[in-house]
Amino acid sequence: MNLKQLAHMLALSQTTVSRALNGYPEVNEETRRRVMDAAKRHGYRPNPSARRLATGKSGMIGYVLPTGAAVDIDPHFVEFLSGLGDYARAHELDLVLSPADADDQETTYRRIVANRQVDAVYISSPRPVDRRVALVNTLGIPFIVHGRSEGSGFDYPYLDIDNEGAFHEAARLLVQLGHRRLALINGDDRETFAIHRERGMRRALAASGLTLDDRHVSSVVMTEENGYRAARRLLEQDDAPTAIACSSLIMALGVVRAARDLGLSIPGDISLIAHDDVFPWLKPENFSVPLSTTRSSIRLAGARVAERLAARISGLEEGARGEVWPVDLVVRGSVAGAPG
Amino acid sequence: MNLKQLAHMLALSQTTVSRALNGYPEVNEETRRRVMDAAKRHGYRPNPSARRLATGKSGMIGYVLPTGAAVDIDPHFVEFLSGLGDYARAHELDLVLSPADADDQETTYRRIVANRQVDAVYISSPRPVDRRVALVNTLGIPFIVHGRSEGSGFDYPYLDIDNEGAFHEAARLLVQLGHRRLALINGDDRETFAIHRERGMRRALAASGLTLDDRHVSSVVMTEENGYRAARRLLEQDDAPTAIACSSLIMALGVVRAARDLGLSIPGDISLIAHDDVFPWLKPENFSVPLSTTRSSIRLAGARVAERLAARISGLEEGARGEVWPVDLVVRGSVAGAPG
DNA sequence: AGAGTCTTCCAAAGCGCTTTGGCTTTCCCG
DNA sequence: CGGGAAAGCCAAAGCGCTTTGGAAGACTCT
Incomplete structure (x- = not known):
């Protein structure tokens, strides 16, 4: 069923039918109703390819x-x-x-x-x-x-x-809890979100006269394995951080594993906060130690x-x-x- | 630049140009070359909307x-x-x-x-x-x-x-290792893959005169949390299984957590095999105890x-x-x- | 009553491609 | 040399919609 047939059936022109269907004003309400009705009854659906060619819109x-x-x-x-x-x-x-x-x-x-x-x-x-x-x-x-x-x-x-605000708050909390050496395990720092998160942390630390040691910042693709590696590297330094902020739950899995491997307890030895995009299949409250998060539903x-x-x-x-x-x-x- | 212009420019009909471009035989090779050449030089790309309307193919x-x-x-x-x-x-x-x-x-x-x-x-x-x-x-x-x-x-x-074969092999291995009470933490058993996996396990067990106890089978949406719950339920039974096959790595995370919570060691107390679809962000070799898997790249x-x-x-x-x-x-x- | 203005509809021209049906021209062969 | 086949090209008809540029009729106003 195409426009031509429908128009013929209604004894109207294609123009009028098209306009009736698309809500143009220059058509009698009574006519519009008839058209709408017939269209529905016959299950008419305009051909998108044709409409597209005519209008340039694809939907x-x-x-x-x-x-x-x-x-x-x-x-x-x-x-x-x-x-x-x-x-x-x-x-x-x-x-x-x-x-x-x-x-x-x-x-x-x-x-x-x-x-x-x-x-x-x-x-x-x-x-x-x-x-x-x-x-x-x-x-x-x-x-x-x-x-x-x-x-x-x-x-x-x-x-x-508000990535900057989120990590600012996270860092501020950690500082308030007495942490002085914070670390950041971040995503790819060529992306803005990672830059903002780092900026937020630095700002919070600066407000307390602290700084984020460059050796305490990692920027990696966000996989479990990279989280593990970054955490190990951080935690094996002499001036190891006592708190870590982490840009994703998946990396946080790796961080937790690293801590366990090193015999460090969370939160006894190190505190951990991660960003949670709210996955249905991995929830921070279900980590072996329930994970503090900055949360925003990506969905x-x-x-x-x-x-x-x-x-x-x-x-x-x-x-x-x-x-x-x-x-x-x-x-x-x-x-x-x-x-x- | 559309077909009409290109044709005009070449002093050919649209028909011929179209055919030349689409590899139809009824056009002189020399002509075809000229057309192809001009098309490339002017960056002509047929309008997909038009082609689509004409052919019904969308690409x-x-x-x-x-x-x-x-x-x-x-x-x-x-x-x-x-x-x-x-x-x-x-x-x-x-x-x-x-x-x-x-x-x-x-x-x-x-x-x-x-x-x-x-x-x-x-x-x-x-x-x-x-x-x-x-x-x-x-x-x-x-x-x-x-x-x-x-x-x-x-x-x-x-x-x-070969889901059936995979879980058949997994179960066979476990049986060979002396396990008698196996369990399966499966995905949604309304889906064929889950049915096949269960079938594979049952077949392997049957071959050794064993059966898969219905209380040892879970069918759940594959999240970490569901893996945890299913594992706890299994491991807290009186006749708890000594080996678990699990349909996904994500659920396996939950199984590992459950074992840890219950003070059970892997593989000391329970053996675990999971299916691995090969995610770049979560690898079985990086589990706290490297995870045995049935592996097939979904990519x-x-x-x-x-x-x-x-x-x-x-x-x-x-x-x-x-x-x-x-x-x-x-x-x-x-x-x-x-x-x- | 005549002019102007709305209202409501229509015919036809696109949109840019493919493909049908045919028309020349060339080539081959008896 | 004439007839048939093959090669190479073209004009035009779609594909199914939207939109332009009227046109006819109804209505208002002076």
Whole structure:
């Protein structure tokens, strides 16, 4: 059943039927009702390919997926996706993932924009002066950045959590508990979130006249193994830290294992706080010692990004609106006063 | 730059240019070269929307993503996706994720097929007599099932690993080591993979005149917490098992924690084997006691599914070809002879 | 009553590609 | 040398929608 048939059946022109269906004002309400009715009864659904060719709109949102033998997709992605899906489902939006060589995403962005494959895109894991952000900005496709880029010299729409504030609070708590030597096991410090977290910690320490020793900072891909290695390295130093802030639960698993291997107790010998993106399959309260966390649901962020993307597509949202979500500090058993 | 302009520029008809570009035989090789050349020089790329409307082919593969507030996307998905992306990138295939109400995926399948949004789909986590498989089969869109459905009374193309064989081998090893009371902490037993794993274990036990006590089988969503709970329940029974097979690394984390909480040593008191889908961020060799596993890379499976999907789209693969991959049994420190 | 303004609808021109059906031209062979 | 086949090209008809540029009729106002 296509438009032509439906129009014929109603003894109307395709124009009128199309307009009735799409809510244009220049059609009699009575006629509109008839059309809507017939459309529903016959299960008419406009052909998206045709609509797309005519309008240039696809009804999909895009994401350029960096891939490659050496590239691992972050498990956070799947939770973000859950949230995105929650919203998208309710609005019949599809998501298209365009795999791209991690080292050359530009080609892919250009392709999906030139081809009008998607109406909007989102960008995740941005870095300062991120080329992708500058690119989609000039390309003129609606977009939202999940996270922040910095120092590019222009504004853009984003959704981020207050990473700096979160780690500031975490560090402040640790300092209040008497810790003087703090450590940070961070994610890839080329990404903004990691920079913000480090900045937050340093600021909290500075407020008490303390500093974050460079030897007490690790920046690694967030795997269990890297968490373990970083923790061992830290804890085997002569001036070992008494408290560790860690950028992910998965790394925290490694930290806990390292402490156990070294015969150190949490929180007796070292306090531990990690950032929790809220995975359903790994919960901080279930760590052998319940883990204190800075918590922010990445799933909710996914839903919100989808919502704002939809708003941008339909013109409801404009401009470079930035949105920063506060982060909860949840104190559990893994932090205690500094030893000694 | 569109076809019309390019044709005009070459003083050829659109027909000829189109055919030259698409490799049709009825065009002079010399002409073809000229066309190809001009196309490349001017960076001509056929508009996919137009091509799509004309041919009905979209150049994308689809996946219906079950979503909902209570639905968690499995973290395995992201690894599968990595593999799929690896292949898809090299072939400029995009993946479209269509979020659907987990309880009504049929509507979405019908929509994406009716709309010709994708050229092929894959189905994951199938159950016996899976309605989705029957549906896409009758809908007539090329597809591949990742996993197996059973008892539907028709054949279909799939890629699966030998779950039954894997758990058969795992159980056999444990029995050889003197274990008599084995337990299974399985995934959702409405899914085929879980059924196969249980079957494999039972078969191995039966071969030695043993059985798998129903009280020694758990079927749960594969989270750390569920692994912990299941393990505690098992290990606190009077006839507690001396060996556990576990369907995922994440659950195994919970099992290890439970053992520790109960003061049981691995492998001194209980042996543990888990299935490993090969995550980059959580490795069995890094468990406090290196974990024995049945191993199969889900990432490679993703790449293979993409490859076969592409082959089906282009007509290179036909029929109901099933493909079953063997699974490695990797023995590490977490298994030992039965205590006593 | 005539002019102007809405309201409501329509025919037809795109959107940019593929593909059908045919038309020349060349080539081969009896 | 004439007829048939093959090669190489083209015009035009889709694909199914949106949107432009009217047009007809109803209504208002002077």
